[in-house]
Amino acid sequence: MSSSTSVPPSSQVTASQGIETPSGHEPDARGHFGRYGGRWVPEALVAALEELETAYEKARHDPEFLAELDRLHRDYTGRPSPLTDVPKLSQHAGGARILLKREDLNHTGSHKINNVLGQALLTKRMGKKRVIAETGAGQHGVATATACALLDLECVVYMGEVDTRRQALNVARMRLLGATVIPVKTGSRTLKDAINEALRDWVTNVDSTHYLLGTVAGPHPFPQMVRDFHRVIGLEARAQVRERTGRLPTAVAACVGGGSNAIGIFHAFIDDPGVRLVGFEPGGDGVATGRHGATLSEGSPGALHGAFSYLLQDEDGQTAESYSISAGLDYPGVGPEHALLKDLGRAEYQPVTDAEAMDAFSLLCRTEGIIPAIESAHAVAGALRLGKELGPDAVILVNLSGRGDKDVDTAAKWFGMIGQDESAEAADGTAIAEGELATPTVGAEGERATPTVGAEGELATPTVGAEGATQQRAGSFAHPGSQTEGIQA
Amino acid sequence: MSERASDPSARSVADVFASCRAEGRGALVGYLPAGYPTVDEAVELLTAMAEGGCDLLEVGVPYSDPVMDGPTIQAAADTALRNGFRLRDVFSTVERVTAAGGNCVVMTYFNPVLRYGVDRFAADLAAAGGLGVITPDLIPDEADEWFAASDKYGLSRTFLVSPSSTDERIASTTAAASGFVYATSIMGVTGARDSVNSAAAEIVRRTRPHTSLPIGVGLGVRNGDQAAEIAGFADGVIVGSAFVSAAERGGPSAVRALAQELAAGVARAGLPQPA
The missing domain is CATH 3.40.50.1100 (Rossmann fold)
Known part of the structure; x- marks a missing residue:
């Protein structure tokens, strides 16, 4: 199924199409892409992942959610991008x-906002008030801090200390947006360790907190859901x-x-x-x-x-x-x-x-x-x-x-x-x-x-x-x- | 299964819990990372923990990304890795501690096992005298290969249940487990805490109807009174960070003394009361 006929003009493409219409390349019921993916997580997180999966599946067929996502991406993000x-x-x-x-x-300033607005809207729907995120360059952290400011969510961003030094501008942006930035001083003090620290926070505060993961990694449903938002x-x-x-x-x-x-x-x-x-x-x-x-x-x-x-x-x-x-x-x-x-x-x-x-x-x-x-x-x-x-x-x-x-x-x-x-x-x-x-x-x-x-x-x-x-x-x-x-x- | 040189009564994790029960008490389970601070010193520490009264030893595998661990165990794992711990050292550690009279299971994040080869890991652990494996970041949903290997080599499979687990998850997780079930008493990472959370009794109460396996409770225990409190409703009291801190503070004599205090607490509580 390549090229031709049924392709809509670019002016009619909306962000919600990415989540509403299945891509035809879905993971299996447990989130596996072939042998990859799945949930290699502590049991403590499984309930939250199931809650997220359910919320996402519901939202992607909810006209109100889709319309809100499209409105934000048009009027706030500035989509479509040229x-x-x-x-x-x-x-x-x-x-x-x-x-x-x-x-x-x-x-x-980056693609990260596509995913962040979607997950922040989901966070509201799940009734959670606190968002945590990891960031490397700070782009995902800035996007998350932005969405949290817009949607009245508490925002805590974990960032490796090496990265807070080399991306100081983004640290300042996050703080201006009202987020708390926590420099992570364990391990290699970069993105990997920021994710470890965010996971530890999530295990501890999972009832009140959504982990707004910034990439297509992590346990199911993140790889599928983040992909769909992008x-x-x-x-x-x-x-x-x-x-x-x-x-x-x-x-x-x-x-x-x-x-x-x-x-x-x-x-x-x-x-x-x-x-x-x-x-x-x-x-x-x-x-x-x-x-x-x-x-x-x-x-x-x-x-x-x-x-x-x-x-x-x-x-x-x-x-x-x-x-x-x-x-x-x-x-x-x-x-x-x-x-x-x-x-x-x-x-x-x-x-x-x-x-x-x-x-x-x-x-x-x-x-x-x-x-x-x-x-x-x-x-x-x-x-x-x-x-x-x-x-x-x-x-x-x-x-x-x-x-x-x-x-x-x-x-x-x-x-x-x-x-x-x-x-x-x-x-x-x-x-x-x-x-x-x-x-x-x-x-x-x-x-x-x-x-x-x-x-x-x-x-x-x-x-x-x-x-x-x-x-x-x-x-x-x-x-x-x-x-x-x-x-x- | 392989012959056990030291304690002929304990050929399995089930035997360990059964013999404690026969003495009218729960089991004390003590954790220490292999290789901490060095391979030889960890053997000495684990042996002292057994001598002090730990019925079962959780030999931890130091890992680069321990997302379920708080600062104490993270730092211990870092130390072990910096001092040259290699995965193969866990087998020699188990073998030596077992020879000295300890009953060992291994607690490990699963990627080192995947990398070593699941079947090979199980074979080498069983050959070293290990009784089972606790897998903090492996849930039964992803454990097909581990089911086969643990069955093949007669190793117990301890999965975790958590206060956030649904009843359906508790049922399926305990059904997949053998040896004992590990109930995490709180939402959070490892580390000693001042008080025992009421969630500990609650998760045991919720888990009990789903399984006849012994239930051990861990996360946050650090003294004899807390151990006694938990032993009042659980079959096993699991202590980790407090042993690491004791080792750091005073070496083998300190971990032996802590084990004695905790064991006295466990004994004082008698058999767990039905919730």
């Missing part, structure tokens, strides 16, 4: 036509691409951490066998260095955070620490439906290194005037790679899942505009304006997932390591698209 042709960027992608699905233009991305984009180009895309590119924006855009194309679905995972310093978060590319099946899926683990089943310059992708697990799509071969997953992502980041800034989230820059880098592979006749749809305001500090350090100890807000603007940018060492061509800096010793310190290496390899920002010698391992 589709943007980026011809100058496309010149760097072998001439393939790249189209960006602009989830970065949603209210709160299906609007693909439903809109599919119609928009057809209207714009008269055809379906050759390939769809998205970044994959937990996998919510990717599943949201992939899902509308699963039954179009001619459309390649490619997820781009955080390759960090290169998968060969071991410092990465490429769960599907490098991981193995196991149970983490309530679902059976791929994860990064050692031979004893201890979760491995992930690494990415992108806080939102820095996670050693992934949603179970992606695990199934990988095993089926319906979607493919490739790592993109920090350096490739940052080159794509600078290129998109300079060529098209769009500052992407570093997460989304991984998808842009992937599209550049796909374009060269597929050639000038290809149409590549990219989910630009978030905007990059939150990443200005990280990017300014990467590109050598400020020192490693400085923050962009506090730095001397004159110095930034007049400063020299370092010589580029990594090409914008995006060498395929080879370690770009692996042999250099400065990567040992987790929280500052990658940033510490940036002075030398910075400057591709100064010369967007410059063809320099990639460092091959």
Whole structure:
């Protein structure tokens, strides 16, 4: 069932269609996608998961709920999000036509609001007054804090201490919105540990509290429900691409951490066998260095955070620490439906290194005037790679899942505009304006997932390591698209 | 099943609870993570807990993401992992503690078992003299492979029931269990608390009609009076974080003393009264 006839025009696509109309790719009654998914949770949470499942099943057939969701997404989120042709960027992608699905233009700055508004409305319906959430980059936390402010819910956000430092702007946004932000200081102090802490809170306060999980991972019904709230991305984009180009895309590119924006855009194309679905995972310093978060590319099946899926683990089943310059992708697990799509071969997953992502980041800034989230820059880098592979006749749809305001500090350090100890807000603007940018060492061509800096010793310190290496390899920002010698391992 | 060198009366978890009952009392169950603070010291600590009066020992598997555990056990697991604990060490720990006279079950988050291989894990645990496994994040719904392996090697399967469990869940969970049922007394993670929550008696009362298995109650117990209170209505009193804190404070002599205090509390209570 591909293409043609019954596709509604993009102007008629609504968010509620993603939950009201079954996708045709549902999990089994216990939430399994093939062997993946399910409920790998303490018994204490089962009653709450059953309550949520029941509430969701009821809501998706309730015209009042669907109308409220659509009203909010139209008037508050700003849906539908536009589709943007980026011809100058496309010149760097072998001439393939790249189209960006602009989830970065949603209210709160990313796709996360799609899921958050849906779950916040469900929370009200379940009669719960308190919402907890985990966040990595802070985008899900900001979206959750926003929805809670709008709908009068108490909001507590768990965020790894490493992430509160590298995404300070979003911490401030959450607090301005009235949320309590709890820096998590256990384990690797990133997203994985924020989820642990949120689960502990939920086990303790499950009667009064909804855990507003921000990705398509976790126990059933989260992977299905969160996916359905994000299906609007693909439903809109599919119609928009057809209207714009008269055809379906050759390939769809998205970044994959937990996998919510990717599943949201992939899902509308699963039954179009001619459309390649490619997820781009955080390759960090290169998968060969071991410092990465490429769960599907490098991981193995196991149970983490309530679902059976791929994860990064050692031979004893201890979760491995992930690494990415992108806080939102820095996670050693992934949603179970992606695990199934990988095993089926319906979607493919490739790592993109920090350096490739940052080159794509600078290129998109300079060529098209769009500052992407570093997460989304991984998808842009992937599209550049796909374009060269597929050639000038290809149409590549990219989910630009978030905007990059939150990443200005990280990017300014990467590109050598400020020192490693400085923050962009506090730095001397004159110095930034007049400063020299370092010589580029990594090409914008995006060498395929080879370690770009692996042999250099400065990567040992987790929280500052990658940033510490940036002075030398910075400057591709100064010369967007410059063809320099990639460092091959 | 394998021959047990130390205590020929206890070939199963059921035997442990039965022999306590024959003495007119409930069972004291003590938890400590294997490898805490090191593999050898944990063996010594667990042995001291058995000597002090723990009828059954829960040998914990340190895990990177213990979502059911509070700060005390999280920190202990971190210590064990930092000190080089490997999963295979749990089998040698069980073997050594069993040889010293303890009755051991393993308490583990399930991913390490999945990674090791469910059948292989069960085989190696049974060979080491382990009596069963408690699975805090495995519910019967996902346990098909574990049912087969535990049956094959004669290991007890302890699943948890919680105050939030529906009656239907309690029925299906206890039906799937063997050895004993673990009732979590409160909503929350592990950690010693000052008072025993009234929810503890309530969850035992709700579970009783669904099963003839002994019911152990855990989460929050730290002293002899609390142990006596729980032993008044439950068949087993499960103590974890308090043993970890005692080990940290005073090593084997402290955990032995705590076990003695708790065992006296359990004995004082006599057999559980019907709720």
